[in-house]
Amino acid sequence: MDDVVVVLPGIMGSTLWRNDVPLWEPSRGAIGEVLRSHLRSIRGLALAEGIGDEHPGDGVEARALMPDVRLPLGIWTFDLGYDALLNFLRRTFDLSEGAPGSDRPANLVPFPYDWRLSNRYNGALLRTVAGDALARWRDQGGRFADAKLVFIAHSMGGLVTRWYLDRLGGAEVTRKLITLGTPHRGSLKALEQLVNGVRKGPGPFKLNLTTFARSLPSLHQLMPEYACIEQPGDLAKTTEVEVPELTTAMVTDAMAFHTQIDEGRRGNGAYQLHPVCGFKQPTWTTAAIDQGQVIARSTIYGDDNGGDATVPRLGAAPVDVDLDSPVISHVADNHGGLVHNQGVFDAIEGILTASQVRYRAGAIRLAVEVDEVLEAGEPLRIRAILADDDRAALDAVIADGNGRVLDTIRLRSAAGALVAQPTLPGPGLYRVTVQGAGAALHQVAPITTAVLAWPPERAVGDPA
Numbered sequence: 001m002d003d004v005v006v007v008l009p010g011i012m013g014s015t016l017w018r019n020d021v022p023l024w025e026p027s028r029g030a031i032g033e034v035l036r037s038h039l040r041s042i043r044g045l046a047l048a049e050g051i052g053d054e055h056p057g058d059g060v061e062a063r064a065l066m067p068d069v070r071l072p073l074g075i076w077t078f079d080l081g082y083d084a085l086l087n088f089l090r091r092t093f094d095l096s097e098g099a100p101g102s103d104r105p106a107n108l109v110p111f112p113y114d115w116r117l118s119n120r121y122n123g124a125l126l127r128t129v130a131g132d133a134l135a136r137w138r139d140q141g142g143r144f145a146d147a148k149l150v151f152i153a154h155s156m157g158g159l160v161t162r163w164y165l166d167r168l169g170g171a172e173v174t175r176k177l178i179t180l181g182t183p184h185r186g187s188l189k190a191l192e193q194l195v196n197g198v199r200k201g202p203g204p205f206k207l208n209l210t211t212f213a214r215s216l217p218s219l220h221q222l223m224p225e226y227a228c229i230e231q232p233g234d235l236a237k238t239t240e241v242e243v244p245e246l247t248t249a250m251v252t253d254a255m256a257f258h259t260q261i262d263e264g265r266r267g268n269g270a271y272q273l274h275p276v277c278g279f280k281q282p283t284w285t286t287a288a289i290d291q292g293q294v295i296a297r298s299t300i301y302g303d304d305n306g307g308d309a310t311v312p313r314l315g316a317a318p319v320d321v322d323l324d325s326p327v328i329s330h331v332a333d334n335h336g337g338l339v340h341n342q343g344v345f346d347a348i349e350g351i352l353t354a355s356q357v358r359y360r361a362g363a364i365r366l367a368v369e370v371d372e373v374l375e376a377g378e379p380l381r382i383r384a385i386l387a388d389d390d391r392a393a394l395d396a397v398i399a400d401g402n403g404r405v406l407d408t409i410r411l412r413s414a415a416g417a418l419v420a421q422p423t424l425p426g427p428g429l430y431r432v433t434v435q436g437a438g439a440a441l442h443q444v445a446p447i448t449t450a451v452l453a454w455p456p457e458r459a460v461g462d463p464a
Contacts, residue, residue, distance in 0.1 A: 001093040001352070003150045003175055004137045006109045006130050007065070009082055010155025010181075011218060014062040014112035016042070023060065039207045045116060046215040052253070053118040053217070062112035068340075082154070084340040086110065089152070092349055105136040113160065118217040119257060123163025127170060134173060148175040152348065154339050155311075156222060158182025159261070165271060166264030174271040178351055180338045181278055181308050185315040186224035186258065188284040188296055191238065194219060195245050195294045220250045224315060225258035228300075230288040235300070244292040262319055273327065274351045276344055277316035278308025280332040280367045280387050285312040310335035332365035332387065332445050343445060364392055368434045370449040379421040380451060384411060384434050386418070392440035394418050401429035410437060427455040 016024040023041040047056055066081040089095050089108060098106030111129055113122040130149055137147050151174065153161045158179035164170040165177060183190075197210035213219055227235035229243075239255050242248075284296040285305045298304055300314070307313045317328055329347040331338065338344050365387040371380055382396050394411040406425065411418035411434070424430055430451045436444030 003147050004107045004134050005150045008111045008153040008157025009065045011115045013066050015064050018059045043212045046212045053120040062114045065110045088345045109133045116216050119159045122160045126164045127168050151177045154180045162261045166261045171270035176272045178274045180276050181335050183311045183315050184318045185226050187311045190222035192294045192296050220254035221257045228286045275317040276329045278333050279306045279330045280365050281309040283307030283312045308335040364444045368447045373452050376427040376453040382420045384418045393437035395437040396420050397433040399431040424453045427453050
């Protein structure tokens with residue numbers, strides 16, 4: 001690898017600190033009061049009205065990409081962190097962040113950022129960090145003198161990158177942008193949470209993050225730019241109707257962001273874009289507004305578009321890229337699972353080496369629904385549908401947050417799906433992997449979801 005590879009996480013995918021105190025850095029053990037403390041911390045980081053593309057000057061800094069395992073409790077749900085992706089890149093392409101005192105500069109640059117802020121602000125920061133890293137790498141001379149940047153960006157990280165490439169001149173020094181589940185055209189899930197509110201936790205244990213969420217320019221910039229709201233006779237864009245609970249200025253500015261990056265892409269052939277999209281998972285795509293609430297739908301004009309359970313398939317590539325374009329890679333996994341899926345790693349390797357890579361993730365694709373948050377002692381609902389062969393047997397493998405297998409359960413047939421309802425051993429973070437059983441073990445692409453069993457005691461002072 002002669003180029004410099006920059007890796008960007010999605011929203012809530014960077015740790016946040018202030019004055020050497022962690023504000024958002026949940027770990028495998030971050031359950032109960034520790035987790036509640038983290039959620040209360042970020043709830044207190046709401047931004048001032050009208051902040052736009054500025055920094056609030058509150059001393060908050062992003063320090064690192066989230067490690068494995070992250071929790072399914074953020075504004076945006078990710079199953080696992082970025083350790084697996086970074087380790088794959090180090091191992092496959094001999095990439096390094098550069099050791100202190102070493103003569104060799106970094107050619108692997110993780111880019112954590114304050115995900116509360118506008119993608120325009122973070123795109124400008126990316127220009128400085130990536131540009132400096134490229135300059136140091138090129139200073140080695142020889143074959144590195146003409147090196148360029150390669151970006152691998154998960155979710156919202158792709159929008160941050162596109163602001164740099166398509167609006168700030170980064171395209172001229174960039175070879176490729178690989179996006180993993182990036183909502184290039186937005187995600188209905190962002191609209192639903194902004195309007196209906198963000199409350200995390202089961203039953204009476206919910207923490208209300210709604211005020212915090214509605215203050216974030218970044219979350220608004222994840223809303224769909226395509227027509228997604230049901231109106232008599234057709235669908236309308238968010239700028240064409242009054243959206244309950246949201247300020248017109250923030251909605252208008254968020255949609256202007258999409259218009260700006262799409263305009264910047266027109267005629268811009270300086271870099272190659274390779275979207276990697278999750279599909280086959282039930283995904284909200286459009287919505288009706290009824291009595292001030294968003295009623296999400298998984299269809300558009302009667303068709304089930306599918307997606308990665310967060311980003312619909314039609315939103316996972318820019319408006320100028322046809323959905324059947326060969327530049328798009330499709331992997332049957334959920335949004336958070338894309339950053340540790342072997343099929344995604346194969347796609348990245350093929351894109352960066354221009355060689356055929358054996359797809360090791362299996363041939364039979366799954367659509368999986370799993371309860372991500374539940375109260376300890378409550379049965380865990382697991383539901384799977386086989387996309388290609390409804391005769392294959394499936395197992396649900398239950399592991400703890402460290403990956404130690406606790407149980408393997410055969411899914412049974414019910415109502416056109418394969419289902420199971422195990423009870424987890426107690427409070428904690430678990431990994432649930434639905435995979436092929438018996439002869440189908442190596443034929444099914446497995447899907448892993450993080451599940452949090454919330455402790456039964458209620459934290460004092462937590463609002464409902």
